[in-house]
Amino acid sequence: MTKIIQNLTEEQISNQCVFSGDLLQVHVDNVVMPDGKLSVREYVTHPGAVVIIPLLDNGNLVFERQHRYPLHQDFYELPAGKIGLDEEPLLCAQRELLEETGYIASNWRYLATLHPCIGYSNEKLVYYLATELNLQDACPDDGEHLEVFTLAVTEAIEWIRVGKITDNKTVSAVFWVEKLIRGEW
Amino acid sequence: MTKIIQNLTEEQISNQCVFSGDLLQVHVDNVVMPDGKLSVREYVTHPGAVVIIPLLDNGNLVFERQHRYPLHQDFYELPAGKIGLDEEPLLCAQRELLEETGYIASNWRYLATLHPCIGYSNEKLVYYLATELNLQDACPDDGEHLEVFTLAVTEAIEWIRVGKITDNKTVSAVFWVEKLIRGEW
Numbered sequence: 001m002t003k004i005i006q007n008l009t010e011e012q013i014s015n016q017c018v019f020s021g022d023l024l025q026v027h028v029d030n031v032v033m034p035d036g037k038l039s040v041r042e043y044v045t046h047p048g049a050v051v052i053i054p055l056l057d058n059g060n061l062v063f064e065r066q067h068r069y070p071l072h073q074d075f076y077e078l079p080a081g082k083i084g085l086d087e088e089p090l091l092c093a094q095r096e097l098l099e100e101t102g103y104i105a106s107n108w109r110y111l112a113t114l115h116p117c118i119g120y121s122n123e124k125l126v127y128y129l130a131t132e133l134n135l136q137d138a139c140p141d142d143g144e145h146l147e148v149f150t151l152a153v154t155e156a157i158e159w160i161r162v163g164k165i166t167d168n169k170t171v172s173a174v175f176w177v178e179k180l181i182r183g184e185w
Numbered sequence: 186m187t188k189i190i191q192n193l194t195e196e197q198i199s200n201q202c203v204f205s206g207d208l209l210q211v212h213v214d215n216v217v218m219p220d221g222k223l224s225v226r227e228y229v230t231h232p233g234a235v236v237i238i239p240l241l242d243n244g245n246l247v248f249e250r251q252h253r254y255p256l257h258q259d260f261y262e263l264p265a266g267k268i269g270l271d272e273e274p275l276l277c278a279q280r281e282l283l284e285e286t287g288y289i290a291s292n293w294r295y296l297a298t299l300h301p302c303i304g305y306s307n308e309k310l311v312y313y314l315a316t317e318l319n320l321q322d323a324c325p326d327d328g329e330h331l332e333v334f335t336l337a338v339t340e341a342i343e344w345i346r347v348g349k350i351t352d353n354k355t356v357s358a359v360f361w362v363e364k365l366i367r368g369e370w
Contacts, residue, residue, distance in 0.1 A: 008252035008259055008330050019203045019211050021227040024305060026204050026211050031254060034330050042206040043255035044229060044305070067193035068303040069216060070228035074193055075303055112345070114353045117302040118253040118260055120209060120229070125353065145193050145219050160297070161370070168299045168310065168353050175360035185346070 008034055010041070023082075046123035050093040052079045053111070053173050054103055054130045060150040061177065062101050062133070067145065076151075076159065077167040078174075080125075089126040097130060101148045102137050105130035111176065116169060125169055129180065153178055193219055195226070208267075231308035235278040237264045238296070238358050239288055239315045245335040246362065247286050247318070252330065261336075261344065262352040263359075265310075274311040282315060286333045287322050290315035296361065301354060310354055314365065338363055 010031040019026040025045045033039050054062035061078070068075050081096035083089055090108060097103055111127040151159070156174045159165040165174070179185040195216040204211040210230045218224055239247035246263070253260050266281035268274055275293060282288055296312040336344070341359045344350040350359070364370040 008250065008332070009257075010252055010254050018206075021203075021213060022225065023227045024211070024229075026209070026229075028206060029254070034252075040207065041254045042208045044209075044211075045255075046305070049304075065193065067195055067219075069195050069214070069226040070230075070305060070307045071300060071303060072194075075300070077303070112348060112351070114351050114356055115256060115260070116353045117306065117308070118256060118262070118352050119234075120231070120255060121302065121306075122255045123302070147193070163297060166297070166299050167303050168301045168357055171299055172353055172357040172360065175357060175364075179360075 010034070010039070013038075042120060044121040044123075046082075046121055047085070048083045048089075048124045048126065049080055050083060050089050050096060051125050051127045051169050051173060052093050052097045052130050053127065053177050054079060054097060054101065054105065054133055055177060056133055056150060057131075059181070060152050061156060061174075062103060063149050063151045063156070064100060065147040065149070075167045075170075076165050077170045080169060083126075090128065093126070093128045093130070098136065099139055099141060100144070100146060102135055102139075103130070103133045104136055106132035106134070114169075114172065127173060127176075129177070153181060195219070195224070198223075227305060229306040229308075231267075231306055232270070233268045233274075233309045233311065234265055235268060235274050235281060236310050236312045236354050236358060237278050237282045237315050238312065238362050239264060239282060239286065239290065239318055240362060241318055241335060242316075244366070245337050246341060246359075247288060248334050248336045248341075249285060250332040250334070260352045260355075261350050262355045265354060268311075275313065278311070278313045278315070283321065284324055285329070285331060287320055287324075288315070288318045289321055291317035291319070299354075299357065312358060312361075314362070338366060 012029050014030040016028045018028050029041045065074050079100045083092045109129040114125045197214050199215040201213045203213050214226045264285045268277045294314040299310045
């Protein structure tokens with residue numbers, strides 16, 4: 001049953017940008033599939049984002065509560081933010097952490113680059129572990145409303161278990177930091 | 186510095202559907218933020234999807250390699266698929282697992298509902314653990330091209346470590362199944 005298909009690539013034959021907004025561009029491409037048949041792909045292009053895992057000296061994580069309009073609910077999530085045009089992801093992470101939470105970290109460790117939504121978006125998420133944290137003053141962007149709080153890693157795992165944390169970028173990060181703390185990463 | 190803001194809700198004042206395709210609808214809403222200022226939210230509505238963690242009796246996972254056009258690359262990922270109109274997520278998961286991989290599972294366990302892309306999509310991902318697997322014949326949808334293979338959980342963890350698995354729905358699932366096997370979930 002296992003089918004070995006060497007080449008699964010789909011080739012673009014046309015591209016149409018059907019919407020261009022401040023955040024998202026939406027495209028509809030005609031493609032040729034590996035079997036030679038035609039199909040249509042609808043997708044979003046996105047500038048990419050950083051996700052910061054701010055781990056305090058006492059072992060707690062710096063979390064945020066934010067309203068996420070597409071789902072009309074508040075989410076408990078780790079700090080994150082869009083990468084600016086030509087912005088270096090690490091500098092973006094440092095900027096976002098300070099803006100959103102007021103923390104500066106002396107120690108930054110790149111963890112991974114993941115893809116949140118491969119079916120219909122080209123977004124990448126660049127993950128960093130931030131440690132040796134010192135609190136300054138938060139200076140959120142105009143229009144950025146959030147609540148900052150701290151949470152033990154064990155409690156974050158429990159919040160995933162009971163469905164209180166459902167943001168996938170945060171779920172993988174929490175599992176990750178648990179492995180880091182255990183020395184498994 | 187921790188700011189306690191009780192209400193972070195953004196209220197819709199207008200909605201415009203700027204694109205309606207076969208997969209995606211794209212909306213641009215004007216909203217009122219908690220401070221009374223106006224803003225614009227661009228987002229996608231999506232029917233939701235299921236993610237299946239098919240765990241074989243020998244401890245291996247059933248994986249897929251698929252080309253994901255928005256990123257123009259192949260991804261190693263767990264079976265997943267869009268929920269049909271009025272379709273029960275569990276029935277969707279059973280259908281997708283059989284269609285894509287040829288496996289039927291006698292035992293299904295709901296794990297969680299996560300959100301992959303809270304910044305600009307209302308998509309939900311409903312996760313199931315599928316065990317007691319028996320191989321039938323795969324019957325992929327017309328136009329669905331994929332390679333099915335099996336992978337040990339330890340190897341999947343290693344593929345995450347080295348950046349060979351970067352699909353976030355799969356990353357959180359692999360960390361999860363490792364916890365399930367360890368009896369931590």
